[in-house]
Amino acid sequence: MLSYEFMRIALxxxxxxxxxxxxxxxxxxxxxxxxxxxxxxxxxLTGIGLGLLTSTSPTLGAxxxxxxxxxxxxxxxxxxxxxxxxxxxxxxxxxxxxxxVLTNAQGGGANLQSYLFGSxxxxxxxxLYVVAGLAVAVLGIVALFGREMFLLxxxxxxxxxxxxxVRFLSVLIAVTAAVTVVIAMRAIxxxxxxxxxxxxxxxxxxLTRGFRSTMLLAMGTGVLSAVTGLAGSFQYDLxxxxxxxxxxxxxxxxAVLAGAVLRRRRTVTAAAVRxxxxxxxxxxxx
Numbered sequence: 401m402l403s404y405e406f407m408r409i410a411l412x413x414x415x416x417x418x419x420x421x422x423x424x425x426x427x428x429x430x431x432x433x434x435x436x437x438x439x440x441x442x443x444x445l446t447g448i449g450l451g452l453l454t455s456t457s458p459t460l461g462a463x464x465x466x467x468x469x470x471x472x473x474x475x476x477x478x479x480x481x482x483x484x485x486x487x488x489x490x491x492x493x494x495x496x497x498x499x500x501v502l503t504n505a506q507g508g509g510a511n512l513q514s515y516l517f518g519s520x521x522x523x524x525x526x527x528l529y530v531v532a533g534l535a536v537a538v539l540g541i542v543a544l545f546g547r548e549m550f551l552l553x554x555x556x557x558x559x560x561x562x563x564x565x566v567r568f569l570s571v572l573i574a575v576t577a578a579v580t581v582v583i584a585m586r587a588i589x590x591x592x593x594x595x596x597x598x599x600x601x602x603x604x605x606x607l608t609r610g611f612r613s614t615m616l617l618a619m620g621t622g623v624l625s626a627v628t629g630l631a632g633s634f635q636y637d638l639x640x641x642x643x644x645x646x647x648x649x650x651x652x653x654x655a656v657l658a659g660a661v662l663r664r665r666r667t668v669t670a671a672a673v674r675x676x677x678x679x680x681x682x683x684x685x686x
Contacts, residue, residue, distance in 0.1 A: 401634050409528045410587060410640075414630045416535040417584045417596065418623030422604075423542050424580045425597030426615040427573050429605075430553035436473070436574065437594030439488040440581045443469035444590055445499025448515050453502050458515070459530055463582045469495065470574035478567065518589035518641035527586055534583050538576050549573055550611055587630070589641035596622055596648060603652040606659030621651050 401407050428436050447465030451458030469491060503512045514522050542549075552559040552569045560566045577597070584593040604617035629644030 401631060406523055407630075407634060409525060410523045410630060411627065413523060413528055413531050413587050414626035414644075415623055416531055417587055418626035419619050420535045420538050420580050420583055421593065421596040422600040422618035422622040423615060424538060424573075424576050425601045426611070426618055427549050427553050428577055429598055429601045430550075430611075431573065434598045435488055435594065436577050437581055437597045438591075439473065439492050439495075440466050440470055440574075440578045441585070441590035441593055442492045442499070443495035444578075444581055444585065445512070445515070446495050446502065447499075448512065449499045449502025449505075452512075453505060459527065459582060459586075462515075462585065463534075463579065465495075466578035466582055467575055470578035471571055474567075474571045474574045478570070515585055516589050516591050517639055518585070518587050518592070523586055531583050531586075534579050538579050538583070541572065541576055545569065545572060587626075587640055588644055592641040592645050595645040596625065599645070599648040599652050600625065603648070603655040606652075606655040607662065621648065625651060 402411070425437070428434060444462040444466045447462035448458040449461075450456075450465065451461030454461075473488065473491060499512070513519075548559070548564050549569055549572065551562065551564060552566060552573075556566055559569070580597065581590065581593050584596060588596060600618040600621035601614065603621050604614045608614045608617055625648040626644050629647045630640055632638060632647070633640040633643040
């Protein structure tokens, strides 16, 4: 696999995606906005269509439109009387329809397929440079504002009382999610990238209790799923995006089973320790 240049490039991209998507996804899941990545992915289609129509970079077009869409989602979510799910649905449909119309107007319907489901054979060195720069930016934001974003995700009212810029942090989470979607779209596909933001986090939550440990385990799960899925797609001639997502789901199922075993052991241990503690308390009281 590594004898091919495009696979070496795709492997590096898989590692970057595996780190970035769950890192941002941890905040998204905590805020109960698990479908945010899906919505931004649909919006990004319009940016890709604009890039193809104007013969410019579809990636940069997707980045610009996704960031604007993420900001619009937060503004509408805060000011609209409709629920967050309604706002996301409206942007889902608008982004998808706009992307298909613009792409077909340019005659690039075949190119759109690679962005929807990922295409490792189309990855180039220039794509890697863009992805690496965006990944560093996203991870840097998580490192700098992670504590503030965590407090916001836990309780928005507490964050506001503590004097944190709640609206700015909300927009920041949405924008980092948008950038993450653009990072992953060439390897995983716009329709599946949200899964890598959510599934590794859900798997990690089965085994961990703290926020930081959940994020670290989710990032490890993301890298494992991305690299293994990419290798499997090359070995067995499978589409990379679905392969990566299915592996992440398999890890989630394993985590659910392992988490059930761990919780049962904790319950048994606690039940065994309780009588001895009560007996010691009686002796001390006597």
